[in-house]
Amino acid sequence: MLKEIFEQPKALAETIAPRVSLEPAGLRIAEEVRIPQSELRELKRINIVASGTSRHAGIVGQHIFQELVRLPVEVDYASEFENRNPLIGRAELTIVITQSGETADTTGAQREAKKKGSRTIAISNVLNSTIAREADGVLYTNAGPEISIASTKAFTAQMAVLFLLAAYIGSVRGDLSKEQLRGWIEELLDLPRKADEVLKQAPLCQRLAEHFRKIEDFLFLGRAIHYPIAMDGALKLKEVSYVHAEGYPTGETKHGPNALIDEHLPLVMIATCDRNDPGSVRRHEKDLANIRQFKEQSGRIIAIATEGDVETKALANEVVFVPQAPELLSPMLEIIPLQLFAYYTAVIKGLDVDRPRNLVKSVMQE
Numbered sequence: 001m002l003k004e005i006f007e008q009p010k011a012l013a014e015t016i017a018p019r020v021s022l023e024p025a026g027l028r029i030a031e032e033v034r035i036p037q038s039e040l041r042e043l044k045r046i047n048i049v050a051s052g053t054s055r056h057a058g059i060v061g062q063h064i065f066q067e068l069v070r071l072p073v074e075v076d077y078a079s080e081f082e083n084r085n086p087l088i089g090r091a092e093l094t095i096v097i098t099q100s101g102e103t104a105d106t107t108g109a110q111r112e113a114k115k116k117g118s119r120t121i122a123i124s125n126v127l128n129s130t131i132a133r134e135a136d137g138v139l140y141t142n143a144g145p146e147i148s149i150a151s152t153k154a155f156t157a158q159m160a161v162l163f164l165l166a167a168y169i170g171s172v173r174g175d176l177s178k179e180q181l182r183g184w185i186e187e188l189l190d191l192p193r194k195a196d197e198v199l200k201q202a203p204l205c206q207r208l209a210e211h212f213r214k215i216e217d218f219l220f221l222g223r224a225i226h227y228p229i230a231m232d233g234a235l236k237l238k239e240v241s242y243v244h245a246e247g248y249p250t251g252e253t254k255h256g257p258n259a260l261i262d263e264h265l266p267l268v269m270i271a272t273c274d275r276n277d278p279g280s281v282r283r284h285e286k287d288l289a290n291i292r293q294f295k296e297q298s299g300r301i302i303a304i305a306t307e308g309d310v311e312t313k314a315l316a317n318e319v320v321f322v323p324q325a326p327e328l329l330s331p332m333l334e335i336i337p338l339q340l341f342a343y344y345t346a347v348i349k350g351l352d353v354d355r356p357r358n359l360v361k362s363v364m365q366e
């Protein structure tokens, strides 16, 4: 798992670089998408279905798509999709995200979507996997084989692919200008370097895991696009260290979870801020207000913050910094300290971090 966490800069580079060009600014994924641009222009809605960590990538993708492509996006658990008798059909695209390409729930969901007339695009990490073969279009995460049961490098690569797909569809539909596309491509190409920067925080994450080793319950918090990252941080900790953790929208704690918050329940809060984005600054002000309130309740906060954010550092009990990045790309950086925290917690407990009890890499039965 540690090897795969540290392979993320390479996985991001190999997933992004072959698909983008700067002179001229463009994306080279039409032949993978395989759905005619005329059909993409007719789309009315996008559905995303997946399981586990892949579904968290889907929720990040929902925020990215709704920003770059002016279309409604719905995300569903693959295992729930067919129970919802989904009202989907033509002029819809169903994106199926799956590392293994073999998860039975997700295969079933894709078949259901096809039966109802939806076009499907698979995002998979395994060449010619069942789900990849049955999709209209296939976009591979070039993360290399992911062996550890808890998904890390495939997850960040999935988010990168979702961004590329959203940028492509947004460009085809005229929602994204050439200048905007160029700006995003430059930021995407700089992500592997930023991911390397975050990995240098590994010793700090190890110290935090040691400091909190006796804790049996955590709350992971995040707003907007950061909420699915809070959920995945909680899932990683549960999966590999068997410590209970829950991911929650930060703004929702006042409607219930606040009753849990005291000195015995540490809070891991994603409190990053893109200073160039007024929406992000507004959200960050709310994060700071929440941190102040939790401190009054004797809550202890481990914040994931943006480099240079002295205000969050002064307020939180612990801070792990990640480099400044546009909010739509920050999830690919924010998840790394949470992966490391989960990994070190499991190792400190002497657990088999790569093969956690009761879990398998790909659940082949529904």
Ligand code: BG6
Residues within 6 Å of the ligand: 051, 052, 053, 054, 055, 097, 098, 099, 100, 101, 102, 103, 106, 149, 150, 151, 359, 360, 361, 362, 363
């Ligand atoms: C679980 C794995 O069994 O399946 C998770 O432990 C994974 O890591 C989930 O996110 C979905 O798997 P896949 O291969 O469809 O992404």
